[in-house]
Amino acid sequence: MDSTVQLMDPALPETRVEFGMARAEFAGMQAARAAAEQWSACADVLREARAYPEVYTGPGPVDAARVEFAVRAAAADLAVRLGVTEPVVRDQAARADVLIRRMPLLWAWFREGEIAASHMRVVADVITGMPDQVLSRFEAEVLERRGLPLPRFRAQVRLLAARLHPQELATRHEIAASKRAVWIESEPDGMALLITRMPETDAHRALAHVDHLARQAVTHPDEARTLAQIRADIVRDLVAGDLTAGTGVGVSVGVLIPVETLLGVAERPGTLDGVIPIDPDTARDLAGESAFWRRILTDPVSGTVLDYDRRSYRPPADLDRLIRTTHPVCDFPGCGRPSRTCDLDHTIAWQHGGTTSAANLRPLCRGHHRLKHETRWATDGTHWTSPTGHTTPGAKANDPPPF
Ligand SMILES: [Zn+2]
Numbered sequence: 544m545d546s547t548v549q550l551m552d553p554a555l556p557e558t559r560v561e562f563g564m565a566r567a568e569f570a571g572m573q574a575a576r577a578a579a580e581q582w583s584a585c586a587d588v589l590r591e592a593r594a595y596p597e598v599y600t601g602p603g604p605v606d607a608a609r610v611e612f613a614v615r616a617a618a619a620d621l622a623v624r625l626g627v628t629e630p631v632v633r634d635q636a637a638r639a640d641v642l643i644r645r646m647p648l649l650w651a652w653f654r655e656g657e658i659a660a661s662h663m664r665v666v667a668d669v670i671t672g673m674p675d676q677v678l679s680r681f682e683a684e685v686l687e688r689r690g691l692p693l694p695r696f697r698a699q700v701r702l703l704a705a706r707l708h709p710q711e712l713a714t715r716h717e718i719a720a721s722k723r724a725v726w727i728e729s730e731p732d733g734m735a736l737l738i739t740r741m742p743e744t745d746a747h748r749a750l751a752h753v754d755h756l757a758r759q760a761v762t763h764p765d766e767a768r769t770l771a772q773i774r775a776d777i778v779r780d781l782v783a784g785d786l787t788a789g790t791g792v793g794v795s796v797g798v799l800i801p802v803e804t805l806l807g808v809a810e811r812p813g814t815l816d817g818v819i820p821i822d823p824d825t826a827r828d829l830a831g832e833s834a835f836w837r838r839i840l841t842d843p844v845s846g847t848v849l850d851y852d853r854r855s856y857r858p859p860a861d862l863d864r865l866i867r868t869t870h871p872v873c874d875f876p877g878c879g880r881p882s883r884t885c886d887l888d889h890t891i892a893w894q895h896g897g898t899t900s901a902a903n904l905r906p907l908c909r910g911h912h913r914l915k916h917e918t919r920w921a922t923d924g925t926h927w928t929s930p931t932g933h934t935t936p937g938a939k940a941n942d943p944p945p946f
Pocket residue numbers: 873874875878879880907908909910911
């Protein structure tokens with residue numbers, strides 16, 4: 544029997560596997576095409592905002608600050624509609640701008656679905672600042688490698704870029720190194736990642752040091768932890784010091800713990816800063832360590848709801864604390880900045896009769912606070928409306944407090 548006829552027979556597992564492969568490959572091409580379309584659409588929207596800021600800021604004289612606010616309002620509008628963050632929108636737009644302008648051939652392949660979005664990100668990251676005269680050679684070399692798996696593609700593209708403009712590499716490293724930082728990303732089940740951005744050489748040296756200490760510890764006969772666990776514990780000990788001894792730092796994290804849990808009569812979970820669930824045992828332990836953790840007891844029966852209708856502009860300390868606890872993050876849709884770092888904004892402005900009360904105060908991070916005042920983004924306390932009319936619930940309506 545002819546082998547092509549055999550392959551078309553859906554009763555054969557080989558045929559079904561082949562169909563599955565083709566479907567996955569086709570979907571991959573569609574994803575690349577969709578990414579190209581979304582990136583260039585974001586770039587177009589931000590370009591319109593720059594050219595016609597009045598769409599976002601309302602009528603009035605145009606200066607550089609107003610243009611920047613219009614671009615930010617447009618990025619926030621896209622971010623809310625797409626369910627991504629504003630930096631993601633800006634990155635997509637910036638990539639489309641630089642790639643369409645400097646790598647038109649590569650962009651055409653991307654738009655046809657012949658090169659993946661992940662690969663295009665790598666290229667966009669290295670071509671800013673690359674001299675014009677090496678661009679076409681670089682583009683040809685990149686095109687040849689477009690089918691490589693991502694890690695090899697990334698390594699080769701970075702090497703190519705470094706060879707073609709070596710003096711740029713030092714400048715680029717200097718700019719990148721100025722963005723070193725430490726931050727936390729929450730994970731499920733009470734875990735989190737503590738991430739440090741630092742020069743790669745430093746990162747390797749640091750890990751080698753931690754690994755060396757861990758390998759000494761693991762040889763101890765009583766040691767039950769794995770090497771990976773010991774490494775994590777060593778990093779924690781080196782960085783955090785001894786928290787229980789109260790070598791405390793000036794910042795505190797709110798531990799929200801139901802009263803019955805603290806007394807041990809119920810097992811309701813607590814939270815860190817009102818958003819991150821922690822198990823009852825951990826919550827009780829932390830509530831005992833007053834040096835670092837700020838305890839906030841909640842009573843779900845009496846509710847202890849405080850409210851104010853003060854004739855003062857600044858909220859009193861207990862109202863301030865109540866609002867930041869019941870609204871753990873910035874009220875702007877999709878913004879995750881913790882409310883302890885936010886401004887408290889009068890939803891209805893003080894000069895328009897808005898009261899200093901729990902009903903009329905919402906935490907807004909500095910960026911979204913200014914966006915509300917400088918552009919046509921508006922809120923009624925429960926919903927936000929974008930300058931182009933898209934309405935979406937604020938953070939409170941999406942994320943009710945956990946008690
Ligand atoms: Zn915000």
